[in-house]
Amino acid sequence: xxxxxxxxxxxxxxxxxxxxxxxxxxxxxxxxxxxxxxxxxxxxxxxxxxxxxxxxxxxxxxxxxxxxxxxxxxxxxxxxxxxxxxxxxxxxxxxxxxxxxxxxxxxxxxxxxxxxxxxxxxxxxxxxxxxxxxxxxxxxxxxxxxxxxxxxxxxxxxxxxxxxxxxxxxxxxxxxxxxxxxxxxxxxxxxxxxxxxxxxxxxxxxxxxxxxxxxxxxxxxxxxxxxxxxxxxxxxxxxxxxxxxxxxxxxxxxxxxxxxxxxxxxxxxxxxxxxxxxxxxxxxxxxxxxxxxxxxxxxxxxxxxxxxxxxxxxxxxxxxxxxxxxxxxxxxxxxxxxxxxxxxxxxxxxxxxxxxxxxxxxxxxxxxxxxxxxxxxxxxxxxxxxxxxxxxxxxxxxxxxxxxxxxxxxxxxxxxxxxxxxxxxxxxxxxxxxxxxxxxxxxxxxxxxxxxxxxxxxxxxxxxxxxxxxxxxxxxxxxxxxxxxxxxxxxxxxxxxxxxxxxxxxxxxxxxxxxxxxxxxxxxxxxxxxxxxxxxxxxxxxxxxxxxxxxxxxxxxxxxxxxxxxxxxxxxxxxxxxxxxxxxxxxxxxxxxxxxxxxxxx
Ligand SMILES: Nc1ncnc2c1ncn2[C@@H]1O[C@H](COP(=O)(O)OP(=O)(O)OP(=O)(O)O)[C@@H](O)[C@H]1O
Numbered sequence: 001x002x003x004x005x006x007x008x009x010x011x012x013x014x015x016x017x018x019x020x021x022x023x024x025x026x027x028x029x030x031x032x033x034x035x036x037x038x039x040x041x042x043x044x045x046x047x048x049x050x051x052x053x054x055x056x057x058x059x060x061x062x063x064x065x066x067x068x069x070x071x072x073x074x075x076x077x078x079x080x081x082x083x084x085x086x087x088x089x090x091x092x093x094x095x096x097x098x099x100x101x102x103x104x105x106x107x108x109x110x111x112x113x114x115x116x117x118x119x120x121x122x123x124x125x126x127x128x129x130x131x132x133x134x135x136x137x138x139x140x141x142x143x144x145x146x147x148x149x150x151x152x153x154x155x156x157x158x159x160x161x162x163x164x165x166x167x168x169x170x171x172x173x174x175x176x177x178x179x180x181x182x183x184x185x186x187x188x189x190x191x192x193x194x195x196x197x198x199x200x201x202x203x204x205x206x207x208x209x210x211x212x213x214x215x216x217x218x219x220x221x222x223x224x225x226x227x228x229x230x231x232x233x234x235x236x237x238x239x240x241x242x243x244x245x246x247x248x249x250x251x252x253x254x255x256x257x258x259x260x261x262x263x264x265x266x267x268x269x270x271x272x273x274x275x276x277x278x279x280x281x282x283x284x285x286x287x288x289x290x291x292x293x294x295x296x297x298x299x300x301x302x303x304x305x306x307x308x309x310x311x312x313x314x315x316x317x318x319x320x321x322x323x324x325x326x327x328x329x330x331x332x333x334x335x336x337x338x339x340x341x342x343x344x345x346x347x348x349x350x351x352x353x354x355x356x357x358x359x360x361x362x363x364x365x366x367x368x369x370x371x372x373x374x375x376x377x378x379x380x381x382x383x384x385x386x387x388x389x390x391x392x393x394x395x396x397x398x399x400x401x402x403x404x405x406x407x408x409x410x411x412x413x414x415x416x417x418x419x420x421x422x423x424x425x426x427x428x429x430x431x432x433x434x435x436x437x438x439x440x441x442x443x444x445x446x447x448x449x450x451x452x453x454x455x456x457x458x459x460x461x462x463x464x465x466x467x468x469x470x471x472x473x474x475x476x477x478x479x480x481x482x483x484x485x486x487x488x489x490x491x492x493x494x495x496x497x498x499x500x501x502x503x504x505x506x507x508x509x510x511x512x513x514x515x516x517x518x519x520x521x522x523x524x525x526x527x528x529x530x531x532x533x534x535x536x537x538x539x540x541x542x543x544x545x546x547x548x549x550x551x552x553x554x555x556x557x558x559x560x561x562x563x564x565x566x567x568x569x570x571x572x573x574x575x576x577x578x579x580x581x582x583x584x585x586x587x588x589x590x591x592x593x594x595x596x597x598x599x600x601x602x
């Protein structure tokens with residue numbers, strides 16, 4: 001793609017952001033025209049003033065002129081202030097709108113998108129990058145137009161005063177065009193690379209802060225600092241290159257302006273001596289020349305700024321386009337009730353980031369409404385993948401998942417997920433109060449009583465009441481201020497308040513102490529009542545109650561049955577898994593394991 005076409009493509013989506021504000025901007029541009037007109041008229045007024053004074057105009061004329069000028073200056077100042085406010089406030093609104101649009105678009109993306117993109121980088125795009133457009137789209141665009149207008153109007157005035165002197169100024173035109181192209185292109189490229197490095201800085205910082213325990217426990221502070229400072233150094237290099245570019249431009253501008261003034265004064269002096277130009281005309285010519293050359297060279301700088309903002313926001317617009325094409329499921333139709341048969345029909349699946357390895361192979365399973373299904377299998381067997389597909393995070397590569405007689409591909413994922421509650425293995429909590437974390441699960445407004453009921457059912461009421469701030473106690477980032485067992489139970493309360501038709505439990509891998517375990521199991525029994533439940537079981541001792549246990553290996557189902565049925569087959573994978581876990585807990589300290597041990601020996 002050539003440079004102009006590429007630039008047009010970059011400009012169009014940005015200019016489209018101005019559309020909703022077109023009337024407001026129209027007023028601003030009108031004010032801009034007025035102020036530019038005033039600015040252009042000044043030197044002529046001064047020329048008139050000087051020549052009239054030399055010609056012997058009286059004091060009364062002087063007073064009248066001064067009064068008129070004062071009014072004009074006043075109107076100009078007000079128009080300028082209003083114009084400035086209108087442009088600046090429109091810029092702020094556009095940026096806020098774009099930021100909201102970016103955030104909402106990102107939130108709607110599927111999980112595969114977030115596996116490709118980095119959260120820290122996206123956050124940086126959302127804040128720093130978008131900020132670049134704040135000034136550019138309005139104030140600077142206006143300045144660009146105003147400067148262009150002044151350069152053009154000034155040129156017309158120069159020609160009308162003295163075509164001969166104006167010819168001398170013509171040499172500036174190619175210089176200005178060359179500067180604009182050169183500075184603009186480089187500025188855009190530098191800005192793009194700088195923002196890319198900045199985004200990487202955010203990503204590093206976000207990863208390090210989020211995993212601070214790991215960083216400190218593995219004494220990786222020095223390495224982390226080095227990676228970060230190396231990146232900021234690279235960012236700095238790009239900034240310095242841009243600064244050098246602008247400094248060079250500044251020097252060139254100063255030189256061109258001074259040289260132009262010198263040539264004008266010299267040549268103009270000759271013309272005044274020859275009486276082909278009045279002193280007033282020369283004065284106004286010099287003023288116009290200064291104004292025009294200043295405007296012309298400022299155009300280069302402004303253009304450079306524009307290109308900087310375009311380069312810096314390229315990724316934002318790329319992401320919006322990518323996201324827009326990927327996110328098709330929003331248009332899908334409604335979703336039927338999940339309180340009916342869920343059917344995995346010969347489902348195979350391969351993660352997009354790992355195309356060479358199938359995570360599920362010909363997975364077939366019918367789940368009746370209200371049934372309690374446990375998925376078991378070694379790590380990597382594909383249990384979480386089943387859940388990922390059921391939640392619509394990914395679509396099957398082959399086969400289909402049916403809800404009643406509807407293919408899940410055609411249902412509205414939002415409506416589907418509204419009927420599901422998920423209790424994760426390592427539940428993610430938000431850094432707000434316990435109350436708000438529970439409320440997060442609710443589909444509609446819930447009062448405190450309902451939250452308390454869910455909390456009691458989830459067995460958290462007792463420990464929460466021991467905190468001085470009770471339910472208003474903050475849980476810290478990702479819930480670090482709660483124990484693992486407490487977090488799980490808060491997550492259960494959050495699931496309960498949702499009143500889901502389908503409950504998905506990803507059981508914690510490590511056993512809790514006997515008391516916490518008992519409280520957790522009680523809470524789980526309550527939340528499962530009357531709902532279809534799928535449990536990813538890591539500790540087989542906790543799922544003996546399941547209606548059916550689905551035993552998985554390498555993405556396939558190898559056995560299905562109740563605990564009692566499966567345990568009888570001593571050659572079966574389930575028996576081996578159980579025996580493996582029993583060997584790991586050879587001391588038999590876990591009371592539920594003892595129960596299993598007994599059933600093994602039956
Ligand atoms: N997002 C992903 N991208 C690529 N491959 C993945 C992804 N998630 C899982 N896998 C791979 O898919 C296979 C099945 O993983 P899955 O997480 O479903 O196993 P699991 O049975 O839930 O394991 P665990 O009990 O350890 O949680 C594994 O080989 C895993 O490496």
